[in-house]
Amino acid sequence: KNQVEQSPQSLIILEGKNCTLQCNYTVSPFSNLRWYKQDTGRGPVSLTIMTFSENTKSNGRYTATLDADTKQSSLHITASQLSDSASYICVVGHRGTYKYIFGTGTRLKVLA
Amino acid sequence: EAQVTQNPRYLITVTGKKLTVTCSQNMNHEYMSWYRQDPGLGLRQIYYSMNVEVTDKGDVPEGYKVSRKEKRNFPLILESPSPNQTSLYFCASSSSTDSYYGYTFGSGTRLTVV
Numbered sequence: 001k002n003q004v005e006q007s008p009q010s011l012i013i014l015e016g017k018n019c020t021l022q023c024n025y026t027v028s029p030f031s032n033l034r035w036y037k038q039d040t041g042r043g044p045v046s047l048t049i050m051t052f053s054e055n056t057k058s059n060g061r062y063t064a065t066l067d068a069d070t071k072q073s074s075l076h077i078t079a080s081q082l083s084d085s086a087s088y089i090c091v092v093g094h095r096g097t098y099k100y101i102f103g104t105g106t107r108l109k110v111l112a
Numbered sequence: 113e114a115q116v117t118q119n120p121r122y123l124i125t126v127t128g129k130k131l132t133v134t135c136s137q138n139m140n141h142e143y144m145s146w147y148r149q150d151p152g153l154g155l156r157q158i159y160y161s162m163n164v165e166v167t168d169k170g171d172v173p174e175g176y177k178v179s180r181k182e183k184r185n186f187p188l189i190l191e192s193p194s195p196n197q198t199s200l201y202f203c204a205s206s207s208s209t210d211s212y213y214g215y216t217f218g219s220g221t222r223l224t225v226v
Contacts, residue, residue, distance in 0.1 A: 034214055043116075043202050043217030044155075089154070098143070098162065100215070104154035 002027040004092050004103035017080055021106045023073040024088030028076045030091030035064050035075045037085045038105070047075070053083075080110045114139045118203050118218035125193055133188045133221050135203030143206040144186040145170070145215070146178065148199040154220055155202065161186055193225040 004025045013019050025033070032051045038046035041110050048057040048064040050073070061078045077084055090103040116137045125131050137144065145160035147170075157170030161180040175197055177189040186205075190197060200222050204215040 041200070041222070042218060043219050044215075046214040049214055057224070098160070099157070102147075102155040104152060111129075 001098075002092075002094055002101050004090055004101050006088075006090050006103040006106050008106060009026055009104075010107040010109070012111060015079055015080060015082055015110055015112050018036075019079075019080060019108065021075045021077075021088050021090075021108070023075070025071050025073070025090070025092045025101070025103075026095050027071075027092040027101050029095040030068065031095035033093070034091045035062070035073075036089040036091060038089055040086070044089055045085050047064075065095050079109075082110050084108060084112060085106055085110045114216065116203055116205050116216050116218040118201075118221050121219065121221060123221060123223050125223070127194055127225055128192050129194060130192050131223075132199065133190075133201060133203075133223070135186045136184050137186075137205040137216070137219060138184065139205060139207065139216065140183065141205035141207050141216075142183070143208065144180070145204050145206075146176070146186070146188045147202045147204065148172065148176075148197075149202060149220075150199050158188070158201075180195050193223075195225045197223065199223060 007022045033077050034049045035047045038044040050057050050066045063076045066073045086104040087107045089105040092101045119134045141164050146158040147155040148156050157173045159178040161167045203218040
């Protein structure tokens with residue numbers, strides 16, 4: 001079954017600290033993997049996208065990695081800010097079906 | 113500004129009263145989709161459309177209808193809403209059915225059915 005699992009479910013960190021979110025997937029065949037940021041009650045906004053041949057992608061303080069062999073991805077946030085408080089969703093594209101498989105997200109809270 | 117516009121943002125209705133949630137995009141995207149988001153379940157696809165007059169069921173289509181008469185619009189119709197359709201709904205569009213191209217999401221519609 002094509003699934004995307006994220007961990008942890010929730011995370012609380014202090015402002016200025018780094019953190020890493022995890023995404024494991026079983027989607028096959030794989031097309032690409034995206035990380036989205038979703039503020040409460042708002043639509044998700046794309047942070048990074050990686051295809052099979054890419055193993056790292058950065059967007060400012062956000063760096064995503066992909067290990068296609070182990071089917072794992074991580075999102076690393078450097079020097080967190082209060083505005084990073086949001087849910088982070090991992091989404092994997094299912095090649096050939098035009099389907100996206102969504103993880104349930106990690107809820108991040110950054111405290112002052 | 114490139115965007116996906118959903119209306120209304122909030123809606124409270126009663127069981128059985130037909131309603132329509134509108135979705136419009138100004139990016140000339142071919143691919144559009146509706147999702148619902150419930151606590152602990154993530155985003156689940158309701159229906160999607162690959163082009164005008166081409167629609168197909170997603171993972172949770174029961175109780176919903178859609179239409180795609182124009183490229184820019186993709187309304188979601190609940191013919192007879194029930195309380196289990198209380199949820200946060202998102203419309204999304206993409207420039208291509210190749211899933212490399214990411215979605216642009218609308219701001220969401222919070223629906224409550226009493």
